[in-house]
Structures are given as structure tokens and as C-alpha cells.
Amino acid sequence: MALANKAIDDIGMTRFQWKLFFLNGFGYAVDSLLVVNQSIANPAVKREYGQPDKHISGIPLASQVGLLVGAGLWGFTADIIGRKLAFNTSLYSCAIFVLIAGAMPNYISFATLVALYSAGAGGNYILDATNFLEFLPTSHHWLVTFMAVWWAVGYMITGFFAWGFMSNFSCSPKATSESCHRADNMGWRYLHFTSGALVIVLAFIRVFAIKMVQTPRWLVSQNRDEELIQILDDLARKHGRSHSLTLEELSGQGTVAHTEKSVWSSFRLKKHVTGLFQTKKLAWSTTLILSNWFVIGMVSPLYSVFLPFYLQSRGAEFGDGSNYQTWRDYAINHVVGILGPIIAAVLVETQYIGRRGTLAIGAATTMALQFGYTQITNEAGNVGLSSAISAASNIYYGTIYAYTPEILPSAHRATGYGLCVVVNRIGGILGVLVGSYANVETTAPLFVCAALFGLLIILSLLLPFESRGKRAQ
Incomplete structure (x- = not known):
């Protein structure tokens, strides 16, 4: 792996990796776009059709179940069959x-x-971050953090769609299933039709703009040395670069243990999980990173489920509470959110801060702003502080999306x-x-x-590995 990493560093950053930044970024954008789509549609669908269970918010729950299935499907199979298939097919299914x-x-x-389109999106950013990282030279690892700007772009696009469609083609916020009819409530439908058309365009661009190959680091883990050398040679030749790694030098390191067994053998499948806990320090790191992901899993839907309702109720308190005001505020919120990954990309490469410090800063800033948000007394403050929360939370999200694949071992990276x-x-x-059980119109x-x-501040600072300036293995 060290020899393969050195060869990638020797070749350096090429047009191929810059293409990946944009094309893999589409996956990030689609994932956030679709997660937010159901959140935006939820109040309007509920007004038109009613909610079968008065306590359980079925649409966000369906989204989370679908995302869970997608993460398992795309994540756990990518270490077995490689990264290429998911890259080429996931956007079409969405x-x-x-x-x-x-x-x-x-x-x-x-x-x-x-649930179905969420399952298609559920593994997008796992594979996009992994694909991108495994082709990057060490000097450009910060781009994996910066790629989260695409996540924010997805939010922003959906915010503008919502502003246009939900403002003009939705029932009144006070309407009920008896008074809200299909003809008056087409906004959430237009939102989905437009988003679906956009995703198809992105899928075509992604598949036809680049010939995706298996990543060098995955090929190393599979003992496929000849394919690895071929890919590195083609990349170097096409972009006028060079590297010194030879097949003889690579093969001279021996063979990767157990690769003679089927990739579907119980031994190798089990190894993809146990390999994440192979040493005491790695086990501690894996446990902490899982804890971080569990906590942000609770925060994200809780915030996104209640934000449209809360903005609407606060809009009624500070303004007119109309559909226009609600979705205008929502769009502004996500435009400002783009600043988060940009700030994160700078902080992760700053000495004494690094990845762990950036995670803690993002979590601490978000916590302070959310406590402050409860004290807002006017419309300008409502929009301004909710937008600042989006930017601050994206500092954390952008960093965790990049830090996670950096600290996971390549052979088990997608599984982890x-x-x-x-x-x-x-x-x-x-x-x-x-x-669902809380009052979403209160603080x-x-x-x-x-x-x-x-809690995320503490969990971030306890992480044992700092990946700034180091090669992802």
C-alpha cells in the first residue's frame, strides 16, 4: 500500500482527479438534495393526504430506513466487488x-x-469519498473535506426549487386534508419531477464524462498487481507524468493473505468487519467514529424535520408566515450553508487544529448558535441565525465526511x-x-x-488519530 501511495504521489494531481472532484461531487449533491426533498415535501403531503399515524412522521422515517438499507448495500459490497459498479449505477436508481x-x-x-429513492442515495457519498480519496496524492487530501461543498450545493439547489415551487403551488399552511386538493398543492410534485430530471442529467454526465476504473488501493488489497500497474501507467502516460513502481517491485512484497479465497467466503466477509478493530488503538478509533456518526444521525433529521415547521411558526410570529416567506428563508439558509465546507477545508490543514480540532470547532459553534437561536425576537435574526447554524454545522459535516475514510484501512474502508x-x-x-413526538413548533x-x-465536541477531541499531512492507507 505504501508503494502504491508513493506512485500516486509521484504522478501527482492530474485532470483525472479534478474530474473526479466534480463527478463524485454530484453524488454528494444528489444525496443531500434527495434527503431534503422529502423534508420539504413532508408538510405539504401531510396537509393534502393527512398523516396515517398522528405520532409517527412516516415520510422522514421512510427516508431514514431507505438510507440505512442503501448504506448497507453500497457500503458493504464495495469492498467485495470494488467501487466501480456503484459509481456508475447509483444515480440512475435515484x-x-x-x-x-x-x-x-x-x-x-x-x-x-x-424509502426507495433514499436507498439509491444512501451509499452515494460513501463511494464518492472513497473513490476520490483513493486516487488522490497526499498533498491534496484536503479536497475530500472541500468536496462537502457539493453537499451544501445540493441543499442550495433544493432550497431554490422549494422557494419557486412550494411558494407558488402549495396549499395554505393552515389548510387541512379536507380543504387541500391536488390542483392547489402541486409544488411538492414539481419539486420531485425537477429533481429527478436533474439527477438523470448528472448520471449521464458522470458515466460518459469519465471511464471509471477500480481504485489503486482497492486493487492492492485484492492482490491484483498487474491491473494496478496498468492503471498507474495509463494515468501517468495520459497526463505526461511518471512513477517508478514496477510489477516486479510490487510482487516482491509477497501476496496479500487469503486472496486465494472467494471474495464471498465467510472468512473474507468477516475480515472486512474484524479488520476495523484489529489493534487496540484502531478499535478505539473505530468505536469513537461510530459514536460520532450515531450522534449526528440523531441531530440531522431532528433538525431537518422540524426546521420547515419552525421557520413557518416563527415566520408567523415575526412576519406573515406565508409559504413564500417560509421557503425564501429556507433557500437563504442553505445558500449561506455553502460557507461551512469552505471554512472546514482551510481549518483541516491549519497547524494545531487539523481534522479533530475542526470537528470540535464546528460542533461548538453550532451548539452555541442553536442555544442562541431560541432567543431570537425578529425576522432578520430568525433568518440570520438559522443561516449561521447551517454554515457552522456544515463545518462539522464536511470534516467528518472526509476524516472517516482517511482513518479507515483501505481493504475495509467502504465496509467501515x-x-x-x-x-x-x-x-x-x-x-x-x-x-415526531416533540412539538416541532417549539424550541x-x-x-x-x-x-x-x-456531546460531539467531546467525541471529536477523544479521537486518537490526526490525519493532517499523513497518507491515507
């Missing part, structure tokens, strides 16, 4: 189900389609990341249940979110 979701005639059928996201979705399901969920970000 697009099809999103388009169908916009035509659903009732609450249950819509929630079912939300998939496990993190599965744990994250379990936390998300719990977060939805908390949000109670906000206090819970702030307290959980306080």
Missing part, C-alpha cells in the same frame, strides 16, 4: 424513483417511494464507512421518532440538537 414519487396518489405510496452510515441512520430513525427540538452537538 432518478427513476424520484420521478415516480412525484406522481404518488397517497401518503403511504409516497413514503414507500421516498458503510457501518458508520448504518449506525448514523439508526440514530436518524431515533431522531425522527423524537421529532424543544432545538435544545436537544444543541445538547447533542455539545
Whole structure:
């Protein structure tokens, strides 16, 4: 692995990796776009169809279940069959189900389609971050953190879609299932049709703009030395670069243990999990990173489920509470959120701060702002502070998305990341249940979110590995 990493460093940053930054970024953008789609549609669908269970918020719950299944499917299989298949197919599956979701005639059928398109999106950023990292030279690892800007771009695009569609084609916030009819409530449908069309375009661009190959580090773990050398030689030749690694030098290191067994053998499947806990320090690191993902899993849906309702109720208190004001504020919120990954990309490469310090700073800033948000008394403060929260929380999210694959061993990286996201979705399901039983028009969920970000400060500082300036293995 060290020899392969050195060869990648010798070749350096090429047009191929810059293409990956944009094309893999599409996966990040689609993941956030689809998660937010169901959140935006939820109040409107609930007004039109009613909610089958008065306590359980079925649409966000369906999204979290789908995301959990997707994380398991894409994450756990990528270490077995490689990264290429998921890269080429995941966006298409998302697009099809999103388009169908916009035509659903009732609450249950819509929630079912939300689960299906969420399953398609569920492993996107696992594979996108892993693919990108495993082609990057050490000098450009910070780009994995910066790639989270695409996550924020997905939020921003959906925010503008919501502003346009939900403002003009939605029932009144005070409408009920008796008074809210399909013809008056087409906004959430237009949102899904437009998003689905966009995802199809991105899928075509991604597949046809680049010929994706298996990543060098995955090939090392599979003992496929000849393919690895071929890929490195092709990359170097195409971009006028060079490297010194030869097949003889690589083969001279011996063979990777147990690769003679089937990739589907129980031994190798089990090894992908046990390999994440192979030493005491690695086991501590894996446990802590799983804990971080579980906690942010609770925070994210809890915040996103209640934010549209809360903005609407606060808008009624500070302004007119109209659909226009609610979704304008929502769009502004996510435009400002783009600043988070940009700040994170600078902080992660700053001496004495690094990845762990950036995680703690993002969590601490978000916690302070969320506690402050409960004291807002006017419309400008409402929009300003909620936007600042989006930017601050994206500092944390952008860093954790990049730090996780950096500290996981290559042979088990997708499995480890998939496990993190599965744990994250379990936390998300719990977060939805908390949000379902809480009053989403009060500050109670906000206090819970702030307290959980306080816990994330501690969990971030306890992480044993600092990956700044070091090669991902």
C-alpha cells in the first residue's frame, strides 16, 4: 500500500482527479438534495393526504430506513466487488424513483417511494469519498473535506426549487386534508419531477464524462498487481507524468493473505468487519467514529424535520408566515450553508487544529448558535441565525465526511464507512421518532440538537488519530 501511495504521489494531481472532484461531487449533491426533498415535501403531503399515524412522521422515517438499507448495500459490497459498479449505477436508481414519487396518489405510496429513492442515495457519498480519496496524492487530501461543498450545493439547489415551487403551488399552511386538493398543492410534485430530471442529467454526465476504473488501493488489497500497474501507467502516460513502481517491485512484497479465497467466503466477509478493530488503538478509533456518526444521525433529521415547521411558526410570529416567506428563508439558509465546507477545508490543514480540532470547532459553534437561536425576537435574526447554524454545522459535516475514510484501512474502508452510515441512520430513525413526538413548533427540538452537538465536541477531541499531512492507507 505504501508503494502504491508513493506512485500516486509521484504522478501527482492530474485532470483525472479534478474530474473526479466534480463527478463524485454530484453524488454528494444528489444525496443531500434527495434527503431534503422529502423534508420539504413532508408538510405539504401531510396537509393534502393527512398523516396515517398522528405520532409517527412516516415520510422522514421512510427516508431514514431507505438510507440505512442503501448504506448497507453500497457500503458493504464495495469492498467485495470494488467501487466501480456503484459509481456508475447509483444515480440512475435515484432518478427513476424520484420521478415516480412525484406522481404518488397517497401518503403511504409516497413514503414507500421516498424509502426507495433514499436507498439509491444512501451509499452515494460513501463511494464518492472513497473513490476520490483513493486516487488522490497526499498533498491534496484536503479536497475530500472541500468536496462537502457539493453537499451544501445540493441543499442550495433544493432550497431554490422549494422557494419557486412550494411558494407558488402549495396549499395554505393552515389548510387541512379536507380543504387541500391536488390542483392547489402541486409544488411538492414539481419539486420531485425537477429533481429527478436533474439527477438523470448528472448520471449521464458522470458515466460518459469519465471511464471509471477500480481504485489503486482497492486493487492492492485484492492482490491484483498487474491491473494496478496498468492503471498507474495509463494515468501517468495520459497526463505526461511518471512513477517508478514496477510489477516486479510490487510482487516482491509477497501476496496479500487469503486472496486465494472467494471474495464471498465467510472468512473474507468477516475480515472486512474484524479488520476495523484489529489493534487496540484502531478499535478505539473505530468505536469513537461510530459514536460520532450515531450522534449526528440523531441531530440531522431532528433538525431537518422540524426546521420547515419552525421557520413557518416563527415566520408567523415575526412576519406573515406565508409559504413564500417560509421557503425564501429556507433557500437563504442553505445558500449561506455553502460557507461551512469552505471554512472546514482551510481549518483541516491549519497547524494545531487539523481534522479533530475542526470537528470540535464546528460542533461548538453550532451548539452555541442553536442555544442562541431560541432567543431570537425578529425576522432578520430568525433568518440570520438559522443561516449561521447551517454554515457552522456544515463545518462539522464536511470534516467528518472526509476524516472517516482517511482513518479507515483501505481493504475495509467502504465496509467501515458503510457501518458508520448504518449506525448514523439508526440514530436518524431515533431522531425522527423524537421529532415526531416533540412539538416541532417549539424550541424543544432545538435544545436537544444543541445538547447533542455539545456531546460531539467531546467525541471529536477523544479521537486518537490526526490525519493532517499523513497518507491515507
